[in-house]
Amino acid sequence: MSRTFNSTEDRPWLKESHKKRINRSVDIGKKAIDLLIKKGELITYTNIANASKEIDPEGKGIHPNTIRTNEQLYEYYKEHSLTYKQKVNSKNIKPNPKTNMEVIDFRKKKPNRSVENTQRKYMKLSKKELVQRLILAEQYIAENNSKWVANYFEMFK
Structure with a gap:
């Protein structure tokens, strides 16, 4: 027996709830990134998730995967993360020192x-x-x- 994923299209009463959660994630995520920038810490998924728990009034914070899946938050992360930029730049293959x-x-x-x-x-x-x-x-x-x-x-x- 297979189950199908029911989207918010099938359940219109969930749209408002989903929007609130998405906006909450974006808001807390951006605040966490800004806090990390002020502290001078690296902008990584884990650091953002930990900082979001400090900022969140509920104390829940956001999960690292939320950063990846939320388009607005992911774009904000890419703008400010040095580790993301290093990862992109490391794709350029560096010369092998063994081959002189x-x-x-x-x-x-x-x-x-x-x-x-x-x-x-x-x-x-x-x-x-x-x-x-x-x-x-x-x-x-x-x-x-x-x-x-x-x-x-x-x-x-």
């Missing part, structure tokens, strides 16, 4: 190596690392071509 591009020895690359493993390794690199690696490879090829041409002409002398 100037130490690549192209002579050690084997022609029969696994292409799948190599592709997987390259997919983990950032765009800058790939460009730098490509430039080094082209320089290596150009230098070896000029050495080969010089050796080839010396053989005919």
Whole structure:
């Protein structure tokens, strides 16, 4: 037996109650964020929920998930949260310090190596690392071509 979710459309008498609760959440959430800003604390879901309990006259506060699900409150959170901005910025892949591009020895690359493993390794690199690696490879090829041409002409002398 499956149960269906009854929305406020099916129960018009709940609309007013839901509006009150949503407005209460937004009001308390914004006040909690403002309080955290004044205190100089991080704006996180947990900190907002804890601060909201201090502000709320009923002492209930708001749940961290309320911040995520309430559009107005979530937008206000995104504006003021440094941790949200750090999370967004951390999506930009930082260069791997282990891969020092100037130490690549192209002579050690084997022609029969696994292409799948190599592709997987390259997919983990950032765009800058790939460009730098490509430039080094082209320089290596150009230098070896000029050495080969010089050796080839010396053989005919």
